[in-house]
Amino acid sequence: MSFSPNWQVLSLSLLLVGGTALAEAPPKTTPAANHVARQRPGHAAIASANFHATEAGLEVLAKGGNAFDAAVAVAATLSVVEPESSGIGGGFMAVLHRAKDNHDVFIDARETAPAAVDSKDYVNADGSPNRDTALKGPLSAGIPGEPAGLVLIARRYGRLSLQQSLAPAIRIARDGFKVDARLHGAIAGEQKDLQRWPASAAKYLQDGKPPAEDSLWRDPDQARTLESIAAHGNDGFYRGETADKLVAAVKAAGGNWTLADLASYKAMERTPISVDYRGYRIVTAPPPSSGGVAIAEILNILSGFDLSKMGQVQRVHFIVEAMRRAFRDHNDYLGDPDFVKMPLDMLLSPFYADGLRQGILPDKATPSSMLPRAEAHEPGMHTTHFSIIDADGNMAAVTSTVNYTMGSTFVAAGTGVLLNDEMDDFALVPNKPNVYGLLGSVANAPAAGKRMLSSMSPSIVIGADRTAVIGSPGGSTIITQVLEGILHFIDGESAQQIAAHKRFHHQYMPDEVMVEDGTFDPATSAALTKMGYTLKQHESWGFMNVVTWDRKTNKLDAASDPRRPSGLGKVQ
Numbered sequence: 001m002s003f004s005p006n007w008q009v010l011s012l013s014l015l016l017v018g019g020t021a022l023a024e025a026p027p028k029t030t031p032a033a034n035h036v037a038r039q040r041p042g043h044a045a046i047a048s049a050n051f052h053a054t055e056a057g058l059e060v061l062a063k064g065g066n067a068f069d070a071a072v073a074v075a076a077t078l079s080v081v082e083p084e085s086s087g088i089g090g091g092f093m094a095v096l097h098r099a100k101d102n103h104d105v106f107i108d109a110r111e112t113a114p115a116a117v118d119s120k121d122y123v124n125a126d127g128s129p130n131r132d133t134a135l136k137g138p139l140s141a142g143i144p145g146e147p148a149g150l151v152l153i154a155r156r157y158g159r160l161s162l163q164q165s166l167a168p169a170i171r172i173a174r175d176g177f178k179v180d181a182r183l184h185g186a187i188a189g190e191q192k193d194l195q196r197w198p199a200s201a202a203k204y205l206q207d208g209k210p211p212a213e214d215s216l217w218r219d220p221d222q223a224r225t226l227e228s229i230a231a232h233g234n235d236g237f238y239r240g241e242t243a244d245k246l247v248a249a250v251k252a253a254g255g256n257w258t259l260a261d262l263a264s265y266k267a268m269e270r271t272p273i274s275v276d277y278r279g280y281r282i283v284t285a286p287p288p289s290s291g292g293v294a295i296a297e298i299l300n301i302l303s304g305f306d307l308s309k310m311g312q313v314q315r316v317h318f319i320v321e322a323m324r325r326a327f328r329d330h331n332d333y334l335g336d337p338d339f340v341k342m343p344l345d346m347l348l349s350p351f352y353a354d355g356l357r358q359g360i361l362p363d364k365a366t367p368s369s370m371l372p373r374a375e376a377h378e379p380g381m382h383t384t385h386f387s388i389i390d391a392d393g394n395m396a397a398v399t400s401t402v403n404y405t406m407g408s409t410f411v412a413a414g415t416g417v418l419l420n421d422e423m424d425d426f427a428l429v430p431n432k433p434n435v436y437g438l439l440g441s442v443a444n445a446p447a448a449g450k451r452m453l454s455s456m457s458p459s460i461v462i463g464a465d466r467t468a469v470i471g472s473p474g475g476s477t478i479i480t481q482v483l484e485g486i487l488h489f490i491d492g493e494s495a496q497q498i499a500a501h502k503r504f505h506h507q508y509m510p511d512e513v514m515v516e517d518g519t520f521d522p523a524t525s526a527a528l529t530k531m532g533y534t535l536k537q538h539e540s541w542g543f544m545n546v547v548t549w550d551r552k553t554n555k556l557d558a559a560s561d562p563r564r565p566s567g568l569g570k571v572q
């Protein structure tokens with residue numbers, strides 16, 4: 001793709017600053033550690049959002065599996081024990097690092113639109129957006145990608161058979177597990193919608209009520225579907241009996257899936273985005289995620305400032321201004337790379353970042369309304385992320401989702417599969433917001449077989465001596481959480497400190513800084529307000545799971561976000 005700067009954006013940036021060069025000269029950086037030196041940790045670490053899932057991954061490692069087998073085990077177990085966030089009815093995105101040949105790859109197991117997708121299904125008779133079909137029931141569901149993604153990882157990167165890696169999830173689904181507060185709360189919150197679909201009510205409600213906390217809960221239908229995948233790979237889900245049941249259930253409830261949609265689904269291997277920042281290489285998610293492009297753009301802008309020499313107010317100011325500009329771009333240009341041409345050369349170019357940096361005023365917020373158009377997301381608390389490093393130094397950063405809490409709330413009868421509501425991640429109705437406040441562009445318009453844009457940002461940060469595997473759920477806040485985690489890691493923080501760190505977020509629109517309680521002291525808040533920022537206090541968000549490797553001491557560390565008690569980071 002040729003370099004084609006957006007002159008409208010560049011010229012406005014220059015206008016805003018009146019031609020003054022504001023950035024300090026970038027400090028000298030050592031060349032980014034190209035790749036991890038050949039060294040093995042000799043032990044392993046996993047951090048995930050649920051202790052059953054972390055233990056399942058460790059079990060598979062103990063059987064001789066590698067990080068990729070463990071990733072299959074963790075993802076499948078999360079499908080059983082944390083269905084509110086992710087599952088085999090949804091999709092995932094992963095960055096994998098294979099130690100033996102320093103191979104980095106992005107696994108795109110994102111859902112696709114069915115061939116019969118029709119934008120009219122998401123509009124009411126009066127022309128207003130139909131939020132119900134976008135978010136609930138079978139029309140809201142894309143063709144699932146997770147099963148194909150797990151099969152791809154197991155077959156191409158794993159050491160064990162699919163049966164061995166899926167065994168813990170199948171056992172837990174069959175024998176049962178204790179319902180935790182999170183699952184209970186998610187089912188209670190979605191109870192009304194679950195009641196609309198008989199198979200959903202049968203699976204998630206007992207006598208019309210959510211299962212009690214600590215009660216034993218079994219998922220025999222999902223156990224059978226996982227067994228079918230274990231035995232037959234893709235054919236165990238996308239063809240044959242499971243596919244027949246999925247399509248029959250979707251059609252009976254007014255959806256439009258066909259057997260051909262399922263049979264033609266393919267998980268993809270793509271080249272990840274790599275960006276160098278202060279001697280570290282960040283390997284992260286390319287489109288159809290917007291996350292990696294935004295993170296790279298922000299880091300490119302920030303590379304012209306020396307954040308380490310700044311006080312908190314100045315540091316936050318520059319980070320927020322970089323976030324604002326990256327979010328302005330991200331919804332305008334990005335979509336499924338197999339369908340849309342994107343100006344990635346421009347968005348990832350240091351020259352483009354230079355132009356944007358020049359537009360940042362030294363002591364004042366830039367109102368988003370002063371920047372040329374763009375559109376934005378809103379945060380969410382669903383989705384899940386896990387991070388793994390194995391004894392050989394293989395790494396897996398995996399973010400998985402069914403989109404909003406409990407996805408479409410639609411279970412396909414006889415399969416135990418809770419379908420996603422990922423269709424809402426398309427720009428279903430031009431210039432009308434989705435559940436995250438997203439106003440998408442034509443680049444993200446729905447089309448047969450197309451993947452909807454995501455914010456998922458699984459990332460690996462590789463330095464000369466230290467490496468981190470990092471990610472989080474949280475809708476559009478995923479991007480800023482991962483960005484802040486990367487900055488904290490580069491500042492030398494431990495896995496525990498990174499996961500616990502207070503957060504702030506700006507996404508261009510609404511033009512306000514979302515601030516977790518306790519992030520700024522009163523003086524910092526006052527100074528930022530004086531600079532023109534609107535600060536909005538917010539309850540905590542995210543569920544970061546991070547693993548780090550210090551190659552000097554050969555120490556692994558695993559941390560699960562202390563804000564959420566169900567998670568577990570564990571070193572084996």
Ligand code: GLY
Nearest residue numbers: 401403454455456
């Ligand atoms: N469904 C949320 C995301 O992929 O960003």
